[in-house]
Amino acid sequence: MVALLTALALVSAGLAAYFVEIRRVDGQIRQEISQELGQFETLAARGVDPLTNVAFADVDSLLSSAMTRNQPAAHERIIAFFSDGERRFLGRRDTALFSSLEFTDAVERLRTTGGTAVVEATSGRYVISVRPVLDGQGRSAAFVVAWNVTAQRAEIRSMILTYGAVALGSWLVITLVAWLIAGRLLRPVRSLRATAQQIADSGDLGRRIDVTGRDDLTDLTETVNEMLDRLEGAFASQRELLDDAGHELRTPLTVLRGHLELLDAHDADEVTATRALLLDEVDRMSLLVDDLLVLAKARRPDFVRPGDVDASALVAGLLEKCRALGDRAWVLDAAPPDGTVVRLDPHRVTQAMLQLAENAVRHTVDGATIALGCEVGPETVTLWVRDAGPGVAPEDRTVVFERFQRGTRSRGDGFGLGLSIVTAIAEAHGGSLSLDPYRPGAGATFRLRMPRTPPTGPAQ
Template structure:
C-alpha cells in the first residue's frame, strides 16, 4: 500500500496548523510590541514631566531664598553673591541623578553634594559656556558626556556687590529614564515568554479546530459507490462554522445516498418485474408459426399486451423514483379548501361511484399541490378497484393543530390486519386484491409523497367495513 498520499495529507494538515500558529504568534508579538512601546513612551513622558516640574519648583525655591537677602543658616544678611551661592548649594542635597552648580562671574565656583554616583559638570567647558553667563532665568537640554542634561538656571545678584552669580540645576535624564528602560526590557522578556506559551496553546487549539476537517477528509475517503452510509461525526454542543460544514456535508450525503438507493431500487425492481413479460414474449416468439395467420395474430396481440404492461410498469417506477426525491418537491402556499374541492371534481370522473365530499379544511398550508393531487388520485383510483358501481367513496380534509389530514374512505371489503403494512410495499397487493393492470406501486408512490412532505400515510380498516387512507402532513412542508 502506498503511504505517500497519507503522508501528503498529514503534511497539508500540519502546514495549515503551522500557518495558524504563525499568524497567532505574529499577532501576539505585534500586540505586545505595541503595548511595550506605548508603555515605554508613557513612562518616558511621565519622567520628563516630573523632571520639568522638579526644576521649576527648585528654581522657584532658590529665587525665594535669594530674594529675602538673609542667610537662613546664620540669620544674617548676605554679604556677597559668593555667600549666596555657598549657602544655597550647601543647604541642598541633590537627588539621585541631579546636580546643583554655582558659577561666579562666569567661572565655576562650587557643585552640590550628591547621594548618587559622581557626575561632574564643573569640568565640562561646553556646559559652562552655555549657562555661566545667563542674565535671565533660563532652561534647556545639553548633551553631556554622561548623556542628556535637562537644566534650569537662575541668575543671582546682591546690592553693593558687583559680582554676578548663576545657580544651575541639572538632571541626567538618561539615568532618570533607566526605570522606563528597565520596565520595557522586562515587558519584552515577559512578552517573549507569553508568546511562547501562546504558540503552544495555539498549536493545541489549532489541532482541536482542524480535527473536524480531518474527520471530513477521513469520511470522504471511506465513501465509495457501494457504501454511502458513513457520516462526518458531529458534536451535539458544537455551533460553529465547522459544525455547520459537517452538518451540510452530512445532509448532502443523505441526499446522495437517497438518490443512489432510489436508483438501485429502480434498477432492481425493473430487472425483477420486467423479466417476466420479457420471458413471456420470448417464449411465444420462440414457438411462433409464421405460416399460421391465427398464431401470428394471437402472438402479436399477446406481445402488444405485454409491451403495454411493461410501459405502464416503467411509468409507475419512474413516478415512484421521482416521488422519493425531496429535491424535486416544489412546495407553495396553498388554499386547502380550494384544493380539496378541485380534487373532488377530478375524482368523480374516475368511475361510477357514490362520491361524497365529507369535510373541507378552511386553512392555508405549504405543500406541493401537484404531488398531493397525484397521491389523492392514486388513493381514489385504488378505492375504485375494490368497490363497484354505486359504492361509497368519500374525500375530506381537516386541520388538527399544525397538521393537515386528507382522507379517502371507501365502503369496499377492507384490508386484513396482517396486510396493513404489506400493501405499501413495492409490487405488493392485499390477499383479496382483484387482478388489475397496475404494477402494485400506487400505495408506494403515495407513501413516498407523504414522506417527502415530512408526513406519513395511515390506514384504518376493518375487514368487511371498508378502508380509510389518511395523508397526515405538516402544514409547512420541509
C-alpha cells in the same frame, strides 16, 4: 496564528508602553529642571535670605542660600559655581560628570548667557541648565542643574525587561493553552475532513463522525451526520429506484424487440396486431416514466407549493372527479364546515387522492361503495379513501408501500408505484400515509395525514 497574533500584541504593547514612558520621563525631567530654576530665580528676584530676612550681600551668599534650600532627586545634581571659582554640589557625587571636559566647557559657554545643553559623560547622558548670576560689583557665578537622563531611562528599560520576561511567560502559557484548546476544538473538524475524504475515496456513505462535547462544533458534527444520513438515504433510494426502473423497463423493451424481430412486414394483419401491441407497451412505459419523474421530483423544494385552501370545497371537488374513475357508489364520509381553511398544495393532494381512489376502483366491482372523507383538527388534516373490496392481506401491509411491489390480491397491470407516489406527496407536506388495521370483509382504508400548516422547506 494565535501564537503569532499574541506575540505581536504583547510586543506592540511593550513598545507602546516604552515610548510613552520615555516621553513621560523626558517631560518630567524638563518639569523638574524648570521647577529648580524657577525657585532659584524667585529667590534671586526677592534678594533677601528667607532665614535671616537680610538682603544678600553678593552672588555667593545667594548661591549658598539656594544650596541650603534644595534637596535634589535621585538622578539630579545641583551645582553652584561661585565667583571665586569654588564649586559645590548637592546630590550624589558624580565624578564622571564633574571630571568631564564636555560638561566644563558647556558650563563655561553658558555661564554668561544661560541656557540648556546635552552633554555626554562616561556615566551617561546629561541635560544641564545654567542660570548665570551677576552682582553690581561685576562678580559672576552660575546655578547649574544637571539630570542624568541615561540613569532615569535605565529604570524604564529595567521595567520593560521585567515586562518582557512576564510577557514571554504569558505568551508561552497562552500558546500552550491555545494549542490544547484548539486541538480539542479542531478534533471534530479534522475528523470531519478525514471522514469526508474517506467517503470521497471509498464512496461509503455509512461512515459517521463521533459526537463528543456540547458546543457549536458538536452541533456542526451532528448536523453533518444528519446530512450524511439524508445523503445515504437519498443515494440508497436513487440506487433502488434505478435498479427497479431498469428491471421494470427491461421487460417491455424485450417485448418490443422480440415482436419487431419476428414481425413479417408483408403480412398486413400481423403488422396491425404488432403495432397495437407495441403502442400498448409504449403507453405502459410512458406511464412508468411519468411515475418515476414524480418520484424523482419528490425531494425538490418546489415539489409542493402550499397555499390556503378551503378543505370543504377541496373534498367536494375530489368526489366529483372520482366519479369518472369507475361505476361505483361514490359517497362522502365526512367533510369539514364550509370556510375551513388549511394550507396545502391542492394539485398534489388531488393527485394523491385520485391515486388512492383509482386503486380502490381496481380492487372493487361495479356498484361497490367507495367513500372519501376529510377531517380537520387543530393541527392535523386527515383525508381518506375507503373501499368495500377484499382489503389488504396482513402479509402485504408493508409490501404495498414499497416501490414496484404489489400485493397478492392486486388486480390490473400497474407498476406498484402508486402508493409510493402518495407517500412522497404526504411526506413533502410533512405528513404520512397509513393503512387502517385489517378486518376481513371490511375493505381497505388509506389515510393521508398532514399538518394543517406544513413545515417550511422541503421535507426530508
